[in-house]
Amino acid sequence: MQGTDYLAVFCKCCVLIAVVFWFTVNNLKAPSNIKQFRAHSSLHDRNISLHIRNTVSTSNSISSTKRLKEFKMNYEKEPSNRNFSAEMRNRKSGTRYLIAWYQPPDFGNFKESTVRLQNCQYNNCALTTNKSLLSQSDVLLFYHSTMPRIPPNRTKYDQKWCFVTYESPYNVNRLYNASEWKNKFDWTMTYRQDSDVFSPYSVVKARKGISRNNYSDIFKEKTNDIVWVVSHCDTVSKRERYVNEMQKIINIDILGGCGKSRCSGSYLNCRRRLSKRYKFYLSFENSLCTDYLTEKVFHVYGESVNMVPIVRGAPNHKQYLPNGTYISTSDFKSPIELANYLKNLSFSEERYLSYLKEKDRYLSLYDYIPINEFGLCNLCKNLNQNVTKSFRKMDLETWIWKDQCHIPTDL
Numbered sequence: 001m002q003g004t005d006y007l008a009v010f011c012k013c014c015v016l017i018a019v020v021f022w023f024t025v026n027n028l029k030a031p032s033n034i035k036q037f038r039a040h041s042s043l044h045d046r047n048i049s050l051h052i053r054n055t056v057s058t059s060n061s062i063s064s065t066k067r068l069k070e071f072k073m074n075y076e077k078e079p080s081n082r083n084f085s086a087e088m089r090n091r092k093s094g095t096r097y098l099i100a101w102y103q104p105p106d107f108g109n110f111k112e113s114t115v116r117l118q119n120c121q122y123n124n125c126a127l128t129t130n131k132s133l134l135s136q137s138d139v140l141l142f143y144h145s146t147m148p149r150i151p152p153n154r155t156k157y158d159q160k161w162c163f164v165t166y167e168s169p170y171n172v173n174r175l176y177n178a179s180e181w182k183n184k185f186d187w188t189m190t191y192r193q194d195s196d197v198f199s200p201y202s203v204v205k206a207r208k209g210i211s212r213n214n215y216s217d218i219f220k221e222k223t224n225d226i227v228w229v230v231s232h233c234d235t236v237s238k239r240e241r242y243v244n245e246m247q248k249i250i251n252i253d254i255l256g257g258c259g260k261s262r263c264s265g266s267y268l269n270c271r272r273r274l275s276k277r278y279k280f281y282l283s284f285e286n287s288l289c290t291d292y293l294t295e296k297v298f299h300v301y302g303e304s305v306n307m308v309p310i311v312r313g314a315p316n317h318k319q320y321l322p323n324g325t326y327i328s329t330s331d332f333k334s335p336i337e338l339a340n341y342l343k344n345l346s347f348s349e350e351r352y353l354s355y356l357k358e359k360d361r362y363l364s365l366y367d368y369i370p371i372n373e374f375g376l377c378n379l380c381k382n383l384n385q386n387v388t389k390s391f392r393k394m395d396l397e398t399w400i401w402k403d404q405c406h407i408p409t410d411l
Contacts, residue, residue, distance in 0.1 A: 097125045097383045099376065100137035103146040104129050105164075108370065117373075117380055125380035138383060141189070145173040151184050162187040162197065162379070166294075166371060168287035169400050170236050177397050185396060187382070189375045192291045192404075196389075197382060199375025200291070202298040202366035204321060211360040215353045218306050225250050225346050226310070227274050228282035231257030238408050239284040239312060242335050245411070249339035250346075252282070267295065268302050268367050275306040279346050280327075285313030289405040293320055295371075301325075301364035308355045310342070315406070325359035334410055 104110035114128040134140060135155040144165040154161070163185045165172050175181065189197035226246075233240060243252060255263045255274075263270035271281070283297040292314045300309040311317055312329040332338040345352055 094124065095384075097139070097380065098128060098133065098137045099125060099139045099141065099379060100128045100130075100134050101141050101143070102134065102152070103143065103148070105143040105372070106145055117376055120377035120380050122380050122384040125376070125383065127376060139187075139379060142185075144176065147173075147175055147181075149175060149178065150180050160186040162189050163396065164189045164199075164372075164375075166191055166199070166201065168285075168289045168292050169404055170287050170289075172400060183393050185394070188396075188399070189379060191293075196387075197375050197379045199372060199378065200320075201294050201371055202364050202369070203374070204298070204301050204362050204364050207361055207363050211357070213306070213360065215357060216349070218356070219349045219353055221276055222279050224253060224278045225342065226252040226280045226282060227278040227307075228252060228254050228259075228284070229256040229263050229270065229274075230254065230259070230282075230284070232286050233258040235286040236405075236407070237284065237286055237288050237312065238411055239282075239286070241411055242284070242312065242329070242408070243282065245335035246339040249336060250343045253278070267299055268305070271299050271302060271305045271307070275304075278307055279352060280342060281307040281309050283309040283311050283313070283326075287405055288313065288315065288408060290314055290316055290403075293317055295366055297321070297326075298364040298366035301359065301362055302367050303363065306356060308352070308359065310338075322358070322362050325355065325362060327355070329410070332410070 098114075101110070110129055112129050112131075114126055114130055114133065117123060117125045117127060128137070134152075137159065139160045139162055141162050141164050144163070144167065161184055163176060176185075187196035189195055189199050191200050192198070228243065230239075240258070243254070246252060253259070255261055263274065265273070274281070281300050283300055285292055285294060285296060294313075297309060297311055297313065297317075297320075299305065300307055309326045310329065311321065311326050314320070315330065317328065327338075327342070329335075329338055332341065
C-alpha cells in the first residue's frame with residue numbers, strides 16, 4: 001500500500017472518530033436538555049395557572065356585595081370513542097373529572113362530543129354529551145326541560161346528580177317535582193347566587209383602555225327614543241302593561257313577535273343597528289325574581305351597542321350592573337314618572353351621554369362566552385375543592401320558590 005493510501009485511510013478514520021464523538025457527546029447532553037425543557041414547561045404552566053387565577057380573582061369589576069367571578073373558556077376536543085374517564089385519571093398530572101349531560105338543554109347546538117374545559121380556575125375537567133360515558137362521569141347534569149320522566153339508575157355511589165335551569169321559577173318544567181325524582185339531586189346549578197353551582201347568564205367587566213367614540217355624532221344620529229324587541233307578550237312581570245302606560249308619554253317602537261316587524265340578523269347585530277337610531281332599550285324581564293338577569297340586559301352591554309338600557313328585572317340588579325350605566329324602573333314610582341324622566345333626558349345631550357360614556361367603560365361577556373360555561377367552571381371548582389355536601393333530602397320545590405319572586409307593585 002502506498003503512502004498516500006495510508007494517509008487517506010488515516011483521514012477517513014479521523015473523520016469517523018470525530019462523528020462518533022460528536023454524536024456521543026450530544027446524546028449524553030440530551031437528558032440535561034430535556035430536564036431544562038421540562039423545567040421551563042413546568043414553570044410556564046405554573047405561570048399560566050397563576051395568571052388565570054389572578055385574572056379570576058382580581059379583574060372582576062362588578063359592583064356587588066357578593067363578587068361575581070369572571071371566567072374565560074376555551075375547549076380542546078377529545079376523541080369521543082376512548083375510555084375518557086380512565087384515561088384522564090391515569091395521567092401523572094393528578095385527578096381529572098368528567099361532567100356529563102344526561103340530555104343536553106333544548107337551546108344551542110349540542111353535538112355528541114367530549115371537550116376539555118381549558119381556562120377555568122381549574123383546567124382538569126371535561127364535559128361530554130356522549131351517552132356511553134354517562135356511567136363514568138363524576139357529575140351528571142339534568143336540564144329541567146329535557147330530563148326524563150323516570151330517573152335512570154345511579155351507576156356510581158359517589159356520582160353527583162345536578163339539577164340545572166336558567167329559567168325563573170315561573171318557567172321551570174316541574175318534572176323535578178314528580179315522586180320518582182324525590183331526593184335524587186345532590187346539587188343545583190342555576191343563575192342564583194345561592195345555588196350549589198352559581199351559573200349567571202353573564203358578567204359585566206371593566207374594559208381596558210378608553211373609548212374613542214365621537215359621542216356628539218352618536219347623539220346627533222339618533223332619531224328615536226325607545227325600542228323594545230320582545231316575543232313573549234303575556235308575562236307575570238306585567239311588563240307589557242308597564243310599556244302601555246309609558247307609551248302615553250313617550251314613543252316606544254316594539255319589534256319581534258309582539259311587534260309589527262322583526263329585527264333580522266343575530267341578536268347582537270340587531271341591537272347594534274337599532275342603537276344607531278334609538279337612545280334607549282327596554283331590558284324588561286318576564287319575571288321579577290332575585291338574580292334573574294338575562295341576555296335582555298347583557299346584550300346592551302355588548303360591543304358597539306350605543307343605547308342606554310332601561311332595566312326591569314331582578315330586585316338586586318345593582319349587584320350585577322355598574323352604577324350610572326343604566327336606568328332602573330325601581331327608582332320610579334310609576335311608568336308615567338319614568339316616561340317623563342326619559343323624555344326630558346332624551347333632549348339633553350350632556351345628561352344622556354353621561355350614561356352612554358359610563359356604560360362604554362364596561363363590556364358584557366355574553367357574546368363571547370356561552371351561557372352555561374360560567375357554571376361549568378364553578379362546577380369544576382367544586383369538584384377540585386372536594387365539595388362533598390349533598391342535598392338529596394332537599395325540598396327542591398321549596399328551594400326554587402321560597403322568597404324568590406314578587407309581583408309588580410308600581411302598576
